[in-house]
Amino acid sequence: MGGAVRPAESGTIGARKEAYMHVIPFVDEGLGNSSYLVEVGEGLALAVDPGRDPAPYRAEAERRGLQIGWTAETHLHADFVSGSRELAAGGTTVLAPADGGIEFGHRGLRHGDELPVGDLILRALATPGHTPEHLAYLLLDGELPLAVFTGGSLLVGSVARTDLIAPEETDRLARALYRSVREHLLALPDEVTVYPTHGAGSFCSTPAGGERVTTIGRERATNPLLAAPDEDSFVLALLGSLGTYPRYFQRLRAVNRQGPRVYGEKWPSLEPLSIDAVRRFRDDGAELIDVRPIDRYAESHIPGALSIELRPAFASWLGWLVEADTPLAFVLDPGQDRAELVRQCLTIGYERIAGELDGGMDAWMTAGAPTKRISLVGPGALASYRILDVRQESEFSAGHVPGALHVELGSLTQAVDGLDTVPTVVMCGHGERAMTGASVLESAGRSDLAVLRGGPRDWSRATGATLERAR
Numbered sequence: 001m002g003g004a005v006r007p008a009e010s011g012t013i014g015a016r017k018e019a020y021m022h023v024i025p026f027v028d029e030g031l032g033n034s035s036y037l038v039e040v041g042e043g044l045a046l047a048v049d050p051g052r053d054p055a056p057y058r059a060e061a062e063r064r065g066l067q068i069g070w071t072a073e074t075h076l077h078a079d080f081v082s083g084s085r086e087l088a089a090g091g092t093t094v095l096a097p098a099d100g101g102i103e104f105g106h107r108g109l110r111h112g113d114e115l116p117v118g119d120l121i122l123r124a125l126a127t128p129g130h131t132p133e134h135l136a137y138l139l140l141d142g143e144l145p146l147a148v149f150t151g152g153s154l155l156v157g158s159v160a161r162t163d164l165i166a167p168e169e170t171d172r173l174a175r176a177l178y179r180s181v182r183e184h185l186l187a188l189p190d191e192v193t194v195y196p197t198h199g200a201g202s203f204c205s206t207p208a209g210g211e212r213v214t215t216i217g218r219e220r221a222t223n224p225l226l227a228a229p230d231e232d233s234f235v236l237a238l239l240g241s242l243g244t245y246p247r248y249f250q251r252l253r254a255v256n257r258q259g260p261r262v263y264g265e266k267w268p269s270l271e272p273l274s275i276d277a278v279r280r281f282r283d284d285g286a287e288l289i290d291v292r293p294i295d296r297y298a299e300s301h302i303p304g305a306l307s308i309e310l311r312p313a314f315a316s317w318l319g320w321l322v323e324a325d326t327p328l329a330f331v332l333d334p335g336q337d338r339a340e341l342v343r344q345c346l347t348i349g350y351e352r353i354a355g356e357l358d359g360g361m362d363a364w365m366t367a368g369a370p371t372k373r374i375s376l377v378g379p380g381a382l383a384s385y386r387i388l389d390v391r392q393e394s395e396f397s398a399g400h401v402p403g404a405l406h407v408e409l410g411s412l413t414q415a416v417d418g419l420d421t422v423p424t425v426v427m428c429g430h431g432e433r434a435m436t437g438a439s440v441l442e443s444a445g446r447s448d449l450a451v452l453r454g455g456p457r458d459w460s461r462a463t464g465a466t467l468e469r470a471r
Contacts, residue, residue: 129177
């Protein structure tokens, strides 16, 4: 199965084992996550928090002449379906927190448990907070700590959010995170390399920069949350930084606990659907999703189709706006990556993939079926419309067009009935989320819609006007 999760630049860790021990990161830019393949000696490798598609890890291991002996889960993930069960189907041993209650074959670990992996030792460190069962994994050369895989505990310049379990647990978990990071991670030597799972772009993380690897010493010296003078200050700063997150997060912990479906070598593909089949699927409750570039959607689209342009962030918005048990039918352009679309759906547990409109929009229009269009406009046209900004709260607060109404895209479906029926231009940072928002409004019966090309900074440069900021 193809996909956009590919190995990034690898790194050697430690001095005494550098001849064979390498960390190969795999970055999912759309979800903002990193997973890892670690060469640990004796021709063996350890995978850490692998994504659902095992192909990239297996291909890299084969390229290096390695066998993946173990796959380690730091926690029950809420933002992606784990690939550990797929790897286990090929003989890999799954390591996971004993307190996670995983219902498929694995070796459960608790704080302080150790086991040999190749020529190294893996030690589990209890780091509850992001989730109750969370573990970090420390790799040692004898007694020498080399690297720690921190999952969703200590991140680059931040820590992970603690509000994914239940509102009444958020404060308690934030306090547990404060203590576990200080007691079990900051106790490590400064030179130990830190490999987090969540990073820039992840809704599981709190705001931070774009780097994905750090050291204990660097975080001790520069992480603003770790500079909090006491536990209460840490909790206040952490909880005050949290924004919203996709709705699908609420179900994936259970999926990963039970164990996702194993596809093996037979991954789904997009089956062609006739125009009549697409109509039947929609009549039966399927969601029709148009993944073409937004300018193509603007020119002509099927009435009621949800616009989510295929790009790295596709899965996040699919999971935010569409229920997971909804059958999915798609509209694509000829050159778009079908395998990547399927990969992103499966990555967040969306299994009911019906297929794609055979022949795309050309076939639909040739058949004389109805179409609609949405205007793409420049900054000079905003005066004719009510401005609806659908970015995240933190983005809107950092700078927005004066007078703009703000509704986050993830909340728009629930908010649409409360919006006045007036000519509306929808905007975001670039245009993709805005077109998704416009398609939501159109499906709710709104007309006289437009989408701004670009974002607030483009408007400011074009008009010379100053953006407003939250006070």
